[in-house]
Amino acid sequence: MERKKIAVIGIGSFGKLFAKYLFQEGHEVLAIDKREDIIQDIKDFTTVAVSLDATDESALRSQAIEEMDIVVLAIADDFQTSVICADILKKIGAKNIYARYQTDLQQKILSLLGIANLFNPEERAARSMSEMLGYSSVKSNFLVSEEYSVVEVNVPKRYIDKTIAEADIRHKYEINIITIKRYIVNKESKRASDSKIEKILGIPKGSMTLRENDILVIFASQQSLNKFLEG
Known part of the structure; x- marks a missing residue:
């Protein structure tokens, strides 16, 4: 930085x-x-x-x-x-x-x-909050500009077990996947609450398969995001 x-x-x-x-x-x-x-x-x-x-x-x-x-x-x-x-x-x-x-x-x-x-921080905060409440799959929302956001969203069920290339989200919705967060089993954990740890998978390749409970970190316009979430 x-x-x-x-x-x-x-x-x-x-x-x-x-x-x-x-x-x-x-x-x-x-x-x-x-x-x-x-x-x-x-x-x-x-x-x-x-x-x-x-x-x-x-x-x-x-x-x-x-x-x-x-x-x-x-x-x-x-x-x-x-x-x-x-x-x-x-x-x-x-x-x-x-x-x-x-x-x-x-x-x-x-x-x-x-x-x-x-x-206008109040407007941005209100918009971000309304989007999170409006879609249960949205985990967080950071407004980059009046039009574009970086959003964390649960992978939709229709894309589970498909590769990123097969999902073709970029061309269908004009959305870029920045990275993917995935929970993996921590075999060395002694407590059940620590049995899963979050891992950042880096820059995703087209061959990467999307799994249930994956969190997509995406860059999108509000219009594209709405279309993506509504399917």
């Missing part, structure tokens, strides 16, 4: 978790929020945590924002600050700006400012 320098501006509930996960993944994380108590709470889980006004151009420049590989504008409850900060970030030449929005109007305004990478 390539270590990146990432700034997270706005350490609310989402920003806090996001910054922590990035730091745990080994990235260099700069956390910025106007509240000192929030900064004190996050400082041990980031590379640098700074309390400053995100609408102050000089303050942002002092943190060398333009040198960051990615800047994530995660402010949720003060859209005016988001707009001003986004405008400053564009002005000082920040690279790869990602901005959070909550309404369609906010999305349009940020787009007009030239911010191409926009996200």
